[in-house]
Amino acid sequence: xxxxxxxxxxxxxxxxxxxxxxxxxxxxxxxxxxxxxxxxxxxxxxxxxxxxxxxxxxxxxxxxxxxxxxxxxxxxxxxxxxxxxxxxxxxxxxxxxxxxxxxxxxxxxxxxxxxxxxxxxxxxxxxxxxxxxxxxxxxxxxxxxxxxxxxxxxxxxxxxxxxxxxxxxxxxxxxxxxxxxxxxxxxxxxxxxxxxxxxxxxxxxxxxxxxxxxxxxxxxxxxxxxxxxxxxxxxxxxxxxxxxxxxxxxxxxxxxxxxxxxxxxxxxxxxxxxxxxxxxxxxxxxxxxxxxxxxxxxxxxxxxxxxxxxxxxxxxxx
Amino acid sequence: xxxxxxxxxxxxxxxxxxxxxxxxxxxxxxxxxxxxxxxxxxxxxxxxxxxxxxxxxxxxxxxxxxxx
Numbered sequence: 001x002x003x004x005x006x007x008x009x010x011x012x013x014x015x016x017x018x019x020x021x022x023x024x025x026x027x028x029x030x031x032x033x034x035x036x037x038x039x040x041x042x043x044x045x046x047x048x049x050x051x052x053x054x055x056x057x058x059x060x061x062x063x064x065x066x067x068x069x070x071x072x073x074x075x076x077x078x079x080x081x082x083x084x085x086x087x088x089x090x091x092x093x094x095x096x097x098x099x100x101x102x103x104x105x106x107x108x109x110x111x112x113x114x115x116x117x118x119x120x121x122x123x124x125x126x127x128x129x130x131x132x133x134x135x136x137x138x139x140x141x142x143x144x145x146x147x148x149x150x151x152x153x154x155x156x157x158x159x160x161x162x163x164x165x166x167x168x169x170x171x172x173x174x175x176x177x178x179x180x181x182x183x184x185x186x187x188x189x190x191x192x193x194x195x196x197x198x199x200x201x202x203x204x205x206x207x208x209x210x211x212x213x214x215x216x217x218x219x220x221x222x223x224x225x226x227x228x229x230x231x232x233x234x235x236x237x238x239x240x241x242x243x244x245x246x247x248x249x250x251x252x253x254x255x256x257x258x259x260x261x262x263x264x265x266x267x268x269x270x271x272x273x274x275x276x277x278x279x280x281x282x283x284x285x286x287x288x289x290x291x292x293x294x295x296x297x298x299x300x301x302x303x304x305x306x307x308x309x310x311x312x313x314x315x316x317x318x
Numbered sequence: 319x320x321x322x323x324x325x326x327x328x329x330x331x332x333x334x335x336x337x338x339x340x341x342x343x344x345x346x347x348x349x350x351x352x353x354x355x356x357x358x359x360x361x362x363x364x365x366x367x368x369x370x371x372x373x374x375x376x377x378x379x380x381x382x383x384x385x386x
Contacts, residue, residue, distance in 0.1 A: 022330045023337030054359070056351045063348070123352055 025099040029077055029108060030070030037297070038069040038165045044301040045169025045184055048247040048308040053124070053173050060123035061172040065165055068116035068132045072161070074109035075140035078102050080148070083210035089203060109140070124172035131171055135164040149211070152218040159192030160185075166301070183242040184304070190235040191297055194228045194267060198290040201225070201270070202283035221278075225271045228289075232267035236260055239300055249317040251310075252303040259296050266292060 042065040046058055053061065077084065077095055085096035094100035113136050121129035143158035151157075163185045170181035200207060200216045201224060207214040215224045239260060243253040266289040273285060310316030324332075 020327055020330055021334070023334045026334075026337075054355050056348075056355045060348055060352055119349075 021094065021099045021104070025094045026104075026108065028094050029074045029100060029105055030067075030112075031073035031077075032070075034073060034162075035066050035070050037162070039066045040298065041184070041188065041301055042066070042165040042169035044305045044308075045166030045181060046173050047169075048180065048304050049170045049173035049178075050246075051174045057123055058173075061120060061128070061169070064116045064120040064123060065132060065168050065172070067112055068120070068136055069165065071109050071112035071116055072136040072139040074105050074112065075136070076144045078105040078109060079140070079144045081105075083149075083212060086210040087203075087206040089206055120168075120172070125175050127175055128168050128172040131164060131168045135161055135168065138164075150213065152213045152215045154213070155196045156193050159189050159196075162192060163188035180242070180245050180247045183238060183245055184247075184301075186238045187235075187242060187300060188297065190231065190238050191293065193231040194235070194263075195290065195293040195297075197224050197228050197231075198270065198286050198293065201278070201286045202290075221275055225273065229267045229271040232264055236264070242300075242304070244318075246317065247304050247307065249307040251316070252300075252307055255299055255303040259299055262292065263296055 039062055043062050046053065046061060052058075077093055080090075081095040081102055084090035084093050090096065095102055095105055113133075117129045117133045117136070120132050139158070139161035143154065143161055147154040147158050166184040166188070167177060167181040170184070171177060197215055200214045201221060208217050215227060219227075239256040240253075242248055243256045248256075266285070269285050270289055278286060307316035
């Protein structure tokens, strides 16, 4: 009897055959959508830096930063498998779906963490590799194991993990941290809370069921709406400063003004609504704000990248 | 005798093995390309090995001998 025929003819009363993961299931373990944001922001951080890398080194640096981000995603899925199984948004992930075993996810996460850090050190420099190692540790240990299940400020502090990639890209090129890299970090760090709290407003039941102390669960939706507005206003100076810095320029400033005006209007609309209004229209405003927040970040970093690309032709920058 | 159609498990395993193979080939190619770039550019290929070797120090860190 072959292994295939063994699955074909289960004996009476036998348990369901184990699902075997395909390559795509292991790719899903690395959170490819999050990786796409990491690739883009790291690429911008690397390109806007005043030092340029050889294209092969730049490609390798971006690839290994993305791989490090994927590794931390796998470690996060390994640790959070129990709550992922409860939440509608995450219950189809490879571990709760039974396609990948938790031990496999842990092994892949640890192996890719080591590989990505060592290869980034060889491709770029040790400072960038150290920062990548810290980012993986921050996301997998500090955020996933520490903050996520203990404090409603989980995503405020945990947002740092998603904010590091452009800084790593910058350090990969220059070997040190410049204030422009800090501004790019701050932009993502301050953007994360309103982005995720908007999601939590229309996904509240998920977090409630999983026992994750999101602000919506611990402080209620009214407080969450006020926090979204507060953090959106606190975010404002960061893109303005970035637009005034050497990585910005007139184009970036125009983009910053338009996007932030739109973002503040969205936050005010969320703040002025209550649950009755939100339920009545199926959280339309909150969902629009959430979708726009993704575009907000891509367009800001797109503007930085455009300034850098136009620079050699005498158009980008101040 | 006709071959049996491959079972879904074998198809899935083939996809997994092919994916892993491609990932390994990309890794080898990238490592080779990185090596070519760094060697061609003349990056230092030796590091500290429990013995001070002045030729590995940056030029401005090596003191000029007096009278030279």
